[in-house]
Amino acid sequence: MSGQASSYYNANQSFGDAPQQQPPQPHPQYQQPPIHPAYNNQNGGDYQRAPEPKPPQGPPPTYNQAVYGFDEAFKVERPKYNDIWAGLLLIAVFLGYVAVSGVAIHRYAKYKGFNGGGIYDSSNDFSLDTNTLVLFIFVLCVALAFSYAYFLGARYFSKLFIWVTGILNIVFALATGIYYIARKQYGGGIVFLIFGVFAIVCFISWIPRIPFTAYMMEVSIDVSRRYGHMFLVSTIGGIVAVAFGAWFSVTLVSIYVAFEPDSSGTNPSCANGSGGCSTARVIGLVVYVTFAMYWFSEWLKNTVHTTIAGVYGSWYFFNNSPDGLPKGATRGAFRRAMTYSFGSISFGSLIIAIINMLRQACSVAQQQESAQGNIVGSIMFWILGCFISLLDWLVTFFNRYAFCHIALYGKAYIPSAKDTWKMMKDRGVDALVTDCLVGPVLTMGSVFVSYVCALLAYLYLQFTKPGYNSNGDFTAVIMAFAFVIGLQICQIFMTPVGSGIETIFAAMAWDPQVLVNDHPDMYYRLVQLYPKVQQAIHA
Numbered sequence: 001m002s003g004q005a006s007s008y009y010n011a012n013q014s015f016g017d018a019p020q021q022q023p024p025q026p027h028p029q030y031q032q033p034p035i036h037p038a039y040n041n042q043n044g045g046d047y048q049r050a051p052e053p054k055p056p057q058g059p060p061p062t063y064n065q066a067v068y069g070f071d072e073a074f075k076v077e078r079p080k081y082n083d084i085w086a087g088l089l090l091i092a093v094f095l096g097y098v099a100v101s102g103v104a105i106h107r108y109a110k111y112k113g114f115n116g117g118g119i120y121d122s123s124n125d126f127s128l129d130t131n132t133l134v135l136f137i138f139v140l141c142v143a144l145a146f147s148y149a150y151f152l153g154a155r156y157f158s159k160l161f162i163w164v165t166g167i168l169n170i171v172f173a174l175a176t177g178i179y180y181i182a183r184k185q186y187g188g189g190i191v192f193l194i195f196g197v198f199a200i201v202c203f204i205s206w207i208p209r210i211p212f213t214a215y216m217m218e219v220s221i222d223v224s225r226r227y228g229h230m231f232l233v234s235t236i237g238g239i240v241a242v243a244f245g246a247w248f249s250v251t252l253v254s255i256y257v258a259f260e261p262d263s264s265g266t267n268p269s270c271a272n273g274s275g276g277c278s279t280a281r282v283i284g285l286v287v288y289v290t291f292a293m294y295w296f297s298e299w300l301k302n303t304v305h306t307t308i309a310g311v312y313g314s315w316y317f318f319n320n321s322p323d324g325l326p327k328g329a330t331r332g333a334f335r336r337a338m339t340y341s342f343g344s345i346s347f348g349s350l351i352i353a354i355i356n357m358l359r360q361a362c363s364v365a366q367q368q369e370s371a372q373g374n375i376v377g378s379i380m381f382w383i384l385g386c387f388i389s390l391l392d393w394l395v396t397f398f399n400r401y402a403f404c405h406i407a408l409y410g411k412a413y414i415p416s417a418k419d420t421w422k423m424m425k426d427r428g429v430d431a432l433v434t435d436c437l438v439g440p441v442l443t444m445g446s447v448f449v450s451y452v453c454a455l456l457a458y459l460y461l462q463f464t465k466p467g468y469n470s471n472g473d474f475t476a477v478i479m480a481f482a483f484v485i486g487l488q489i490c491q492i493f494m495t496p497v498g499s500g501i502e503t504i505f506a507a508m509a510w511d512p513q514v515l516v517n518d519h520p521d522m523y524y525r526l527v528q529l530y531p532k533v534q535q536a537i538h539a
Contacts, residue, residue, distance in 0.1 A: 069326055069327045069328050069329075069332050070310060070314065070326045070327075070328060070329045070331075070332025070333055070336075071332055071336070072326070073314060073317075073318060073326040073329075074310070074313070074314075074326075074408045074409065074410075076336070076340055076409070076410035080340045080410060081339075081340055081343065082340070082341070082343055082344050082410070082411065082412035082413070083343035083344045083346065083347040083412055083413050084343045085343065086343045086344070086346040086347035086350060086413075087342045087343035087346045088343075089346070089350075090295060090296075090299060090346040090349075090350070093291075093292050093295060094292060094296060096288070096292070097251075097288070097289055097292035097293075097296075100251070100255070100285055100288065100289060101247065101250075101251040101254070101289070103258070104251055104254035104255045104257075104258045104259070104285070105250060105251065105254045107254065107257070107258035107259075107269050108250075108253070108254035108257045108258055108269075110269070111257070111268040111269050119131050119134050119464055128252070128253045128256035128257065128260075128468065128474065128478075129253070129257060129466065129468060130253075131464060131466040131468075132253050132256075132466070132474075132478065133249065133250060133253045135457060135460045135461070135464075135478065135482075136245075136246075136249035136250075136252075136253070136481075136482070136485070137246070137249070138456060138460065139249075139453045139456060139457060139482045139485055139486065140242055140245050140246055140249070140485065140489075142452060142453055142456055142486070143242070143245070143449060143453050143485055143486040143489040143490065144238070144242050144489065146449045146452060146486075146490065147238065147449055147486075147489050147490040147493040147494070148238070148493060150445050150449065150490065150493070150494065151234065151493050151494060151497070154217065154221070154442075154445075154494065154497045155221050155497075158214045158215075158217040158218050158221070159210065159211070159214035161214075161217070161441070162206070162210050162213060162214060162217075162437065162441050163210070165441050165444050165445045165448070166199070166202075166203035166206060166441075166444065167203070168448050169199045169203075169444045169447070169448050170196055170199045170200050170203060172448060172451055172452075173192050173193075173195045173196035173199055173451075174192070174193065174196035176192045176451065176455065177189045177190070177191070177192030177193035177195075177196055178193075180192060180370075181193075185370055186370075186375050190375060190378070190379065191366070191370070191378060191379065191382045194382075199444075202440070206437055206440075209435055209436070209437050210437065211529050212435065212436065212526075212529045212530045213436050213437040213438055213441065215525060215526070215529055216436055216438060216501045216504070217438060217497065217501065219500075219501075219504070219522060220312075220497060220499075220500030220501045220504070221497070221500070223312060223315050223500060224496060224500060227311065227314075227315055227325060227329075229330045230308055230311060230330070230496045230500070231496070233304055233307055233308060233330065233334070233496065234304065234493060234495065234496040237300060237301070237303075237304040237492050237493070237495065238489065238492055238493040240300060240492075241297065241300060241488060241489045241492040241493070242489060244293070244296065244297065244300070245485045245488065245489055248289065248293045248485070249481075249485070251289055252286065252289065252290075252481065255282060255285045255286055255289065256282060256286075257269060258277075259276060259277050259278070259281050259282050259285065260277065260279070260282050261277040261278055261279065287357075290357065290360065290481075290484075291353060291354075291357050293484075293488075294352075294353040294356045294357060294360075294484075294488075295346075295349055295350060295353035297488040297492070298349035298350075298352045298353050298356075299345060299346055299349040300492060301349075301488075301491055301492045301495055302345045302348060302349050302399070302403055303334075303337050303338070303345055304492065304495045304496065304499070305400065305403055305495050305498075305499045305502075306333065306336075306337040306341060306345060306403045306404075306406060306407045307330065307333045307334040307337050307407070308333075308495070308496045308499035308500060308503070309333070309403060309404040309407035309408070309499055309502070309503040309506075310329060310330075310332065310333020310334075310336065310337075310407040310408060311329045311330050311333055312499065312500045312503035312504060312507075313404070313407060313408045313503055313507060314326045314329040314333075316503070316504060316507040316514060316518075316519075317507065317511070317514060319518050319519065320517075320518040333407055336407070336410060337407070340410045341406050341407070341410055343413075344406050344411075344412055344413040344416070345403065345406070345413075347413040348399045348402060348403065348413050348417075351395055351399070352392065352395060352396060352399065355388065355391055355392045355395060356392065358388050359385060359388045359389060359392060360480060360484060362381055362384050362385040362388055363381075363385060363480050363483070364476055364477060364480045365381045366378050366381035366382050366385060367475075367476035367479060367480060368476045369381055370476075393443075397433075397439070398417050398421065399417070400439075400498070400499075400502050401417075401420045401421070401424065401502060401505070401506050402416040402417035402420055403416075404420065404502055404503045404506040404507075405417075405419060405420045405506065407503075420506060420509070423506075423509040423510060424505070424506070424509040426509075432505055432508070432530070432533065433505055435530070435532075436501065436505070438497070438498050438501050438502075439498060442491075442494045442497060442498050445490065445494065446486075446487050446490040446491045446494060447487065449486045449487070449489075449490040450483045450484070450486040450487040450490070451483070451486075452486065453482040453483060453485060453486030454479045454480075454482050454483040454486070456482065457478050457479045457481075457482035458475065458479055461474075461475055461478065
């Protein structure tokens, strides 16, 4: 049955044991059509060109609601719950985060007068204080404003959005490098100049692929406007991300205030019998809450992605169904992400969280080397950070498409990743994925917002001159956390834009004939903008 994702498994059992999906009362048009002459296996077994596209006829499709729901359209067979250990571990880590946060904030509030009530009235000259808390509030506001503006730009000005993203990254990287060199921080300046040159090379290679990428973004956003509640999901996810970012900021400052020892013994949190103060404890707690922050943020991002993927999967496979699109697809996909697939999403998010922790440590080390004027050390840590970023990109790439599979089939994380990649390679969809710029554009946009937040943190410290940072010891750490907060918030806001395109690509791999039969307008436009789609899509 070409209209269902399960048809691919029926003909190719070697790609896993995905549940057999059978929608209620399938329409005859979903039956496997006769093989087009273009698909005859000739020339040593190579696939031939896909059917010649025909211009779309008639008005745009309507999106009727079916009487059956998401769970009936995409049934999950036993075992329904997968990767339970990862879900339980995430809950345990989060509860530990709550406990650490509660203790640290309590100790901070108990001696709040010592740390000041604003920017300039703190007596604390050895660790983060209320001045830093105000800084993180500004960072959160900037991250929220820029992320939402960036999301609106992607929604309404897709092609311009891609050009602006590339140009802004180039300009910002070069300007930041020049600024650092002018401040005699040569290590950081050279790193940003290298990044700027790299951004120029990347952007030039983008130009031929911009029309194809812009069209895919338009398709994704058009579906989100007509069906489901994708923008509501994005807004709620962004608000939760900002709230958690605020909580993390307060927790981070509180840990330093509550447990950072002072050689002169002036820290009341340590001097009044509370005890437990040591640099090792501060480092350990900061590492733990940062890891918990990364894991929870990745889980939130991937939960939003999985929810959106369920909606786009419903649209792709049931767009022309006589019964309409599954009822309550957004609620059904979210409910599945929070129950059956909770462990699988936690598992995939854990891998990314560990990689991000390594990248964070590398970033802090690179900035510290730069602040000390060690150019060689700064460049070496930057190169190491590039390798870690590449690993992060590869794992994220597999994760995103694996979660599309999880959203519709409810399988465990590792089998989903294997099956999805095998299908995409077999169908040739991986060529479309690599030529589509949505992933790099959204990543560069998020990095731009992160750099704005980090620059804000740097300028704030330069102008307010808090006593604890008189020697610049905390500059690198604070800038790194400002960067992370901006990155995570923007990525969560932008998740729905990329999720739609990734789900469409994954669905093409599951059943490409649906693209030709049920979405002829999209197929026709794709062939115009990206002629290789006729070779890449093997129906």
